[in-house]
Amino acid sequence: MNFGEKTKRRVTVNITSLVDILIVLLLFFMLTTQFIHMEILNLNISADGKNTENQTIKKPIIKITLVGSGKFNLNGNEYNLLHLKEKLKPLIEGPDEKDIIAACKKKANVQDVVSAIDYIKEVGGKNISIAEDK
C-alpha cells in the first residue's frame, strides 16, 4: 500500500464578493450621508393684539425692526445686525423680564430673522416673537 506524503491543499476564500458588497455599502453611505450640522430654533409669532385682555401684567416691550440686507432699526437708528448684541444688551439688562418683538419689513428674509433671534438669545433675551412690520 502506498502511504506516501499527502499533498497539502491550500484553501483560499474568494473575497471578491465581499469587496463587491463593501463597495456597494460605501457608495450608499457616501451618497446619502450629510455632514451639515443642523439644529432647531424655536419661533414665536407675535400675538398681534390677540389675547392681550388676558394678560394681567404687561411686560415692557423692546421692538427691533428688521429692515433687510442684514440691517435693523432700534429707536429710530439703523445698525448692522452684527451690532445687535451690543445695542441690545443694555436694554435687556435689569430685573424685569422684557418681551422682544422682531418686526420684519418686506425686505427682511429668513436669514435676518434667524440671525436676529440668534443674537438676542446670545445676550440673554427671552420671550422673542416675530411680527410683520406694515
Next chain:
Amino acid sequence: MLDKPEKPNRKEINLIPLINIIFLLLTFFMVAGTIDKVDPFGLNLPDASKRGDTKPPRTSVIYMHKDGRLAVNNDLVTKRDFSTIVNTLVLENKGKELVIKADSDVTSSDLIWVMRAIENVGGSDVSIITKVVK
C-alpha cells in the same frame, strides 16, 4: 529529453489592503455623517451659531423655497391647499412641534404667513431648522 511545458504563472492581486481601506472609509461615513430624508427641492439653510438646542426631531417638516414653493413632508402643496393640509398635520401631531425648513432667502412675510396658517389651525409649537456655523 523534452522540457516540460512551463505552468502558466498565475498572479493573484492581494485584495486585503483594499478591503482595509474600504472598511475604514465605510466606518468613517457611518460614524461621522447622518442619514436624512432628501429634501423635495434644494435649500440653502439659514446660518446660526451653535446654541446647544436640540437636534431636529423626527416630526413633520414644512419646506419653503425662495421662489414660493411649499412642501409638507416631501409632498409639494399649493398655498391654497396649505391650511387644509396643515390642519390634518396638526391633528395628527398633537403635542408635537412642527418644523419649518426654509431657504435663507425666503421672505419674512412668507415665513409669517406659514406661521399664521399653523397658528390658525391650533398649532402652537413651531421651530425652524438652521445650519450650525462654528
